[in-house]
Structure formats: C-alpha cells, structure tokens
Amino acid sequence: MNAPSGRAVTGAPSGPLRTVVCGTVFGRFYLEALRSFEPSFTLTGVLAGGSPRSRASAAEYGVPYYTRVEELPPDTQAACVVVRSAVAGGAGGELARALLARGVHVLQEQPAHPDEVAGCLRLAREHGVQYRLNSFYPHVEPVRRFLAGARALRELRTVRYVDGACSSQVLLPLLDILGRALGGLGPWAFADPAPVAEVRAATGVPVPFRLVHGVIAGVPLTLRVQNQLDPADPDNHAHLLHRVALGTDAGTLTLADTHGPVLWTPRLHVGRDADGRLALDGPGTGHLDQPTSSLLGTGRPEPFRRTFAELWPAGVRRALAELRAAVLAGGSADAQYTLTVSRMWQDLTTRLGRPELISGTHAPPVHPCELTVEPDVTLERV
Known part of the structure; x- marks a missing residue:
C-alpha cells in the first residue's frame, strides 16, 4: 500500500x-x-x-x-x-x-x-x-453521561480514588475514559500486577483478573483487568467491558457498565448526639433523607440490539464530528493526550504480559425475571 x-x-x-x-x-x-x-x-x-x-x-x-x-x-x-x-x-x-x-x-x-x-x-x-x-467508548451515550457527571463532581469535591475494571481488549478506551473523567492523565504510573501463580498452584483454580495499582492524574487507582483471550473468538467471552467508580469524601460516582447505568452513592456519615449515640433524627440529620443511591439522568440501559443499531453508530458520529471540527480548526490540540494514552496502554499491557489463552463457551442468557426472587422472611416471622 x-x-x-x-x-x-x-x-x-x-x-x-x-x-x-x-x-x-x-x-x-x-x-x-x-x-x-x-x-x-x-x-x-x-x-x-x-x-x-x-x-x-x-x-x-x-x-x-x-x-x-x-x-x-x-x-x-x-x-x-x-x-x-x-x-x-x-x-x-x-x-x-x-x-x-x-x-x-x-x-x-x-x-x-x-x-x-x-x-x-x-x-x-x-x-x-x-x-x-x-477509542470509541468515551463517545457512547452512557459513558458520556458518566463523564458529564464526573466533570460536575470535580467542581464540587476532590476525587480521592478511582476503582476500575475492564477486559484487556478494551483497556486503552478505559484509560481514555479515566483521563477524561479526571480532567487529565499526569502524573501517572503503574505497578506490576499482584502475583496469582501461588494461588493457582495451591488450588488449581485459574484467576481471570489481574490486579494493578497505580496513579492517574495524581489520583490513586485500583484496576482489575481480565487478561484472557479466546484466539478463535476474540470478540467474545469478556466478563465485562468497563466499570468505573470515582470516590470522593461526599460519595461515589459509578459507571456500572459501559452501557450504563450511572449511579451516585453518597458516603454514609451519621453524627452523634450529646449522649454519644448515632443521631438518626432531629436537627442536623436532613442529609439522611437522601437516597442511598440515585440513578443519574433519565437514560436506562438499552437492549443489546438497540445498542448496536443506534448507540454505537451514534458514538462513531461523535468521533467523526470531532475529526471534522479539527479539520475546520486546522489543528488538533489533543495529539499529546492521544500519544500519552497509547503510552500508558503499552506500559500496562507490558506489565500484564500476554493474555492467557482460553477456550470460551457460549452460556445461555439469564433473564432478570429469573433473579427476581423475594428474600427469605422466615426468621422475620419467628
């Protein structure tokens, strides 16, 4: 060529x-x-x-x-x-x-x-x-909703930690998501993954995720990566795509999955009254009326069929719109950011090593109604 x-x-x-x-x-x-x-x-x-x-x-x-x-x-x-x-x-x-x-x-x-x-x-x-x-996924609507919430949260509180998880096939997009969520990439560094050989040798049980500690944008990061690949079917058999939680002293903003939902979970804090008991009502307890978790926005997770037919093409259109904007502007301001994301990805993949080769099998789907079971109330009636 x-x-x-x-x-x-x-x-x-x-x-x-x-x-x-x-x-x-x-x-x-x-x-x-x-x-x-x-x-x-x-x-x-x-x-x-x-x-x-x-x-x-x-x-x-x-x-x-x-x-x-x-x-x-x-x-x-x-x-x-x-x-x-x-x-x-x-x-x-x-x-x-x-x-x-x-x-x-x-x-x-x-x-x-x-x-x-x-x-x-x-x-x-x-x-x-x-x-x-x-990197594709930052342009998909549920991730964009999470990133918008992250920008608003950073204006209100300092992000104290990040917890993330992904499959190795979509590790670079996760780093891009984190950079956008935190408003930048540096300073950044990663440690070698926690060893699992001893656990596997003792039990014979394969460990699908590798645990990595690091820092992105000066924020402590805990990252789990499913470093496994089926060479005969590399687009399948990932346990998840992306899961991210940004923690602050006020609560945690969570992207439960690449395709949503986005949740806000306030950090529990209960004061004490004059007698040293937990103050569950009365003056100064208005914050206890806040829900234990809240779904951000009106968006709900969509069926996979609509995700592929509408959400993913819409994400591509946003990436294309950014390309056109750069063409019209005559220059690109994010070249260094793009290069840094790629370097971070190379660093991490080198530390993780080659993915473990697996032979995945198709599992029949489980419908949510199969999991909607009332909890056992037997003891409550004693």
Missing part, C-alpha cells in the same frame, strides 16, 4: 467530507454511522481485502468497492481505518500511513502502539491533514 503520486483534496471542507471506510467487521458500525450524516460526511466507498462480506457491505450501502489505496478517487478527503493495527497482527497502521501520505484525514480505531501513533501524527503534520485515534 505505497502512497501514490496523486494527492487527495485537502484543506477546510466547504461541504461534506467524502469518506471511505476501511474494514467491514467492526467497520459495519462506521458504515451505519455514515449512512445518513449529511451535511458533515458523505460515504463514498469501502476499502477492504476482497472478501465476499466486504463486497456485499459496499453493495448494501450503494458505494464503490476498493482493495488498494491507489484505487481511491483523488477527491477522497477522509477515511475511517477500522482494521486491526500492528499490535494485533493487522495492517491498520500501514493503511493509515498510506492514506495520510495521500493527504487524507484519518480516524483510526484503537488500539495502536505509541510508535505507530507518533508516526501517524508526524505524517499528518507533514501533509496538512488530521489524524485521530478513536
């Missing part, structure tokens, strides 16, 4: 950015996002490796199909590179560099090695175009 002699159209766009999508696996969400994104973007093609699936995707969206960067029309202005990068054994970085050298703005799906990110940023500067690494 060498850069051709011809160059694509660059500069501030006067109309929608003519955009191609590279890759059609996770790229299907980018295609759906671009289906109707006028007047900001126009989907003008699919670039992929030649599989029947990719050709069928191009036909479904009514756009031309390409297999080489050199085949793209010279008026191509932007590209979504949704192909695995070199760290995952793919050619996403090579493809991004070829497009940037052609004068095409690039939005690349995470993750990417910091050297790859730095190289793309240099090429973007040289050719007067924009390069952005899309």
Whole structure:
C-alpha cells in the first residue's frame, strides 16, 4: 500500500467530507454511522481485502468497492481505518500511513502502539491533514453521561480514588475514559500486577483478573483487568467491558457498565448526639433523607440490539464530528493526550504480559425475571 503520486483534496471542507471506510467487521458500525450524516460526511466507498462480506457491505450501502489505496478517487478527503493495527497482527497502521501520505484525514480505531501513533501524527503534520485515534467508548451515550457527571463532581469535591475494571481488549478506551473523567492523565504510573501463580498452584483454580495499582492524574487507582483471550473468538467471552467508580469524601460516582447505568452513592456519615449515640433524627440529620443511591439522568440501559443499531453508530458520529471540527480548526490540540494514552496502554499491557489463552463457551442468557426472587422472611416471622 505505497502512497501514490496523486494527492487527495485537502484543506477546510466547504461541504461534506467524502469518506471511505476501511474494514467491514467492526467497520459495519462506521458504515451505519455514515449512512445518513449529511451535511458533515458523505460515504463514498469501502476499502477492504476482497472478501465476499466486504463486497456485499459496499453493495448494501450503494458505494464503490476498493482493495488498494491507489484505487481511491483523488477527491477522497477522509477515511475511517477500522482494521486491526500492528499490535494485533493487522495492517491498520500501514493503511493509515498510506492514506495520510495521500493527504487524507484519518480516524483510526484503537488500539495502536505509541510508535505507530507518533508516526501517524508526524505524517499528518507533514501533509496538512488530521489524524485521530478513536477509542470509541468515551463517545457512547452512557459513558458520556458518566463523564458529564464526573466533570460536575470535580467542581464540587476532590476525587480521592478511582476503582476500575475492564477486559484487556478494551483497556486503552478505559484509560481514555479515566483521563477524561479526571480532567487529565499526569502524573501517572503503574505497578506490576499482584502475583496469582501461588494461588493457582495451591488450588488449581485459574484467576481471570489481574490486579494493578497505580496513579492517574495524581489520583490513586485500583484496576482489575481480565487478561484472557479466546484466539478463535476474540470478540467474545469478556466478563465485562468497563466499570468505573470515582470516590470522593461526599460519595461515589459509578459507571456500572459501559452501557450504563450511572449511579451516585453518597458516603454514609451519621453524627452523634450529646449522649454519644448515632443521631438518626432531629436537627442536623436532613442529609439522611437522601437516597442511598440515585440513578443519574433519565437514560436506562438499552437492549443489546438497540445498542448496536443506534448507540454505537451514534458514538462513531461523535468521533467523526470531532475529526471534522479539527479539520475546520486546522489543528488538533489533543495529539499529546492521544500519544500519552497509547503510552500508558503499552506500559500496562507490558506489565500484564500476554493474555492467557482460553477456550470460551457460549452460556445461555439469564433473564432478570429469573433473579427476581423475594428474600427469605422466615426468621422475620419467628
């Protein structure tokens, strides 16, 4: 995929950015996002490796199909590179560099090695175009709700600790979520994970999560990472995507899951009366009327079907809107932030080591109604 002699159209766009999508696996969400994104973007093609699936995707969206960067029309202005990068054994970085050298703005799906990110940023500067690494999940509506709550909370209280959990496949987006929630990344540092070999040797029980302590934005972090992967089905068998809690002296803001809900849990504090007893009523106890936890906003967790059909494409549109804003502004203020997130991710993945290879099995779903059981009241009647 060498850069051709011809160059694509660059500069501030006067109309929608003519955009191609590279890759059609996770790229299907980018295609759906671009289906109707006028007047900001126009989907003008699919670039992929030649599989029947990719050709069928191009036909479904009514756009031309390409297999080489050199085949793209010279008026191509932007590209979504949704192909695995070199760290995952793919050619996403090579493809991004070829497009940037052609004068095409690039939005690349995470993750990417910091050297790859730095190289793309240099090429973007040289050719007067924009390069952005899309960590995807911070743009999904429930995470955005959590981040908005985090910004409001930081104005009221100091964040004392962060507790996070994720699967290794979405570790880079978690670091981006934490950076946005805390208003920055530095100072940051991570310790090596707590050892589990002795536990496994004594019991024979595999330990799915690795525990890491660290600091982000000067805030103590406790992080659990499911460092496991099914090589035959790498997109499945994660116990969770993201779970984050920001703790303050007033309470904890929690993103229960990537797709919500967002909860506020006030920290329990009960004063004492003149006799030293816990003051449960009377003057100064008005705060005890606050709910033990509250659901923030009106949003409720959506079915997976709607998440894939609407929430994820909407998240892609927000990432694309940021790309267009950078194009219109003629510069990007978050290049150093993006590079730092990638370096943090590299540090952590190096400390965690290669994921444990597992052979996952599909488990039948459990419906909430199966868990809605009244508690035992036998002793209450004694």
